[in-house]
Amino acid sequence: MKDLHFILLLLRKEFLLEFRTRSAISGIFLYVISTLFVVYETFVKIQPNVWNTLFWIILLFVAVNAMVKSFVQEKGNRVLYYYSLLNPSHVLIAKIVYNTLLLLVLSLLIWGLFIFFGDNPVKDLGLFLLILLLGSFGFSVTFTFLASLVAASNQSSTLLAVLSFPLIIPIILMLVKISAHALRLIQDTAVSGDLAILVAIDLLLCGVALLLFPFIWRD
Amino acid sequence: MIEKGKIWKFSGVILIVYVIIAGLLIPLKSGIESVEPSYGNAGETLKIQVTGYNTHFKEAGNSLRAWLKWDNGKAIAAAEMVALDERRMNLTFSIPNNLPENTEVQAVTLLIDSETDGTSVLPSAIFLTQTEKVLATEEVPWVKPENFSNNGQITFPFRNILGETIRNTYFHVPLWFGMMFLFLFAVIHSIKYLRKGDAESDLKAEAYTQTGIFYGLLGLITGALWAKNTWGAYWSWDIKQNMTVVALLIYAAYFILRASFEDPEKRARVCAAYGIFAFSTLIPLLYVIPRLTDSLHPGSGGNPAFGSQDLDNTMRMVFYPAVIGFTLFGFWLSSLQFRYLRLQKLREDVD
Known part of the structure; x- marks a missing residue:
């Protein structure tokens, strides 16, 4: 119970910080809207199979840009202060949960804008929402952990992209495959197996990240 | 003498040298590379040319034997065998009027055996077509391929394409x-x-x-x-x-x-x-x-x-x-x- 209490407190801190410095979050929202606008200006008409890939690629780039600052604030004296107070796992869990929620909102925004500008190719709403959640969680775990690695370097945004894109490939391949099913592009009976693999990859990465984070956090 | 801690390094090098020598020098087993033509009809006298790989058709001489074999185990022996050179050979088969299976097109396996090369197999070597069954009964000289020779050489298996x-x-x-x-x-x-x-x-x-x-x-x-x-x-x-x-x-x-x-x-x-x-x-x-x-x-x-x-x-x-x-x-x-x-x-x- 005490763990949960700490995590909720940290989560609240994340929301408060984000709310007080609204420039970052509004920047990301604007990034999403302009990207979508550029996409529709250049593509004009988007076929469902292109839509499927495009959606996840846009979410990937949005995620990199949104997550890179996860640990930028936690530098210098403030880290020392946190370090004396908190358990590192709580910090990471709170960040992962916060980033998952943020990505979920952003992915819903991207989806909504896609519907607004064009039409909605998604046929299986429940399945699509489920993989939005699983995808947001997977992206959040990978990017949050890697952001904590590169936070100390000078060129963290380039480094984060270089480190994370190859690592995200297993997740994004599974996502595109299952989402093709939600769009009825393929008929596949093994969709529950694919979902299980996606969950397994997410949990594996989350577990490894939780094990390793205490070592990186100590400065 | 080699120090104790270095033995694994030397064994690694010796194993790699062995792998390069054995892996590159041991010959492939003889095999059948291709058959021309690869199709025929029921009832005809089918003449095919076989191209072998690492074979010694001339040298094998009288010990050469060849069969066409169906999936259900029935086989016919070659009526005539003429070795053109070590790698090429002409085979003649009298295909029966009534093929032993019920499908219109039937794939048969070609088997060649000799004392010098051992046994070579090419699955689905020839596709035989049967448009209709002939009513007249015929005596087909079905045989069972057996007594395969073993030339006792150390070889790697031959696989088509590979x-x-x-x-x-x-x-x-x-x-x-x-x-x-x-x-x-x-x-x-x-x-x-x-x-x-x-x-x-x-x-x-x-x-x-x-x-x-x-x-x-x-x-x-x-x-x-x-x-x-x-x-x-x-x-x-x-x-x-x-x-x-x-x-x-x-x-x-x-x-x-x-x-x-x-x-x-x-x-x-x-x-x-x-x-x-x-x-x-x-x-x-x-x-x-x-x-x-x-x-x-x-x-x-x-x-x-x-x-x-x-x-x-x-x-x-x-x-x-x-x-x-x-x-x-x-x-x-x-x-x-x-x-x-x-x-x-x-x-x-x-x-």
Whole structure:
């Protein structure tokens, strides 16, 4: 119970910080809207199979840009202060949960804008929402952990992209495959197996990240 | 005398030398490369020309025997055999009016046996067409192929399409095994670093990762050369090839990460954490995702797997030493690289 209490407190801190410095979050929202606008200006008409890939690629780039600052604030004296107070796992869990929620909102925004500008190719709403959640969680775990690695370097945004894109490939391949099913592009009976693999990859990465984070956090 | 601690290095080198000599010099078993024409009709006298590989048709002389065999075990012997040279031979078969199966087109297997070459088999060598059954009963001289000769030579199996490229099993596959062992040791040393904070473990992890990437590149190149000869192109955008490149990109990023930190302790800690995280994504990347999609690579989609039925005993005698030899050699390379890195670090400290 005490763990949960700490995590909720940290989560609240994340929301408060984000709310007080609204420039970052509004920047990301604007990034999403302009990207979508550029996409529709250049593509004009988007076929469902292109839509499927495009959606996840846009979410990937949005995620990199949104997550890179996860640990930028936690530098210098403030880290020392946190370090004396908190358990590192709580910090990471709170960040992962916060980033998952943020990505979920952003992915819903991207989806909504896609519907607004064009039409909605998604046929299986429940399945699509489920993989939005699983995808947001997977992206959040990978990017949050890697952001904590590169936070100390000078060129963290380039480094984060270089480190994370190859690592995200297993997740994004599974996502595109299952989402093709939600769009009825393929008929596949093994969709529950694919979902299980996606969950397994997410949990594996989350577990490894939780094990390793205490070592990186100590400065 | 060789020092005790060096025995594994020498055995690695000896095994690799053995693998190169045995793997490249042991000949392939004789086989049937092609048959022309590869189709015929029921009731006709079918004359075909057989092209063999590593065969000695002339030398075999009277010991040559040939059969066409159906799936249900029925076979007819060749009516006439004329060896044109060591690799080419004309065969004549009297195809019965009533074929033994019920389908319109029936695939038959060609079997050739001789004392010099042993037995060669070409499945689905000829497709025979039967438009309608002839009512008149006929006496077909059905035979059962038996008394196969064994020439007692040590050979590697002959496979159509694969041909001589079957020898790549002793280089491509062991290099991959070696790469996985090297990456595994890099992870073990990374974990050691995070637990003990010993600077040498960090250098060891770096050295193992470097040799691992080197092995990975060699594995990729040997695979691509093999693919050119069997799949027709160096790069086919096959899922296994793509995932391999992704794995190498992941480890290339490791070195970018190393280069971007000034403080050695911070660098060691971050790189150890990244190394462990990266290794844990290799498992879905190399062992789960490729199994979900069709692939040309042996082991998936009906292609011959690298398993019990694909390695015969002669191949095992070379393949297992190759795995052990390349792995030991990789460890030796890593230890040399580690000593180089350690000296480099010492010089930096002195400066």
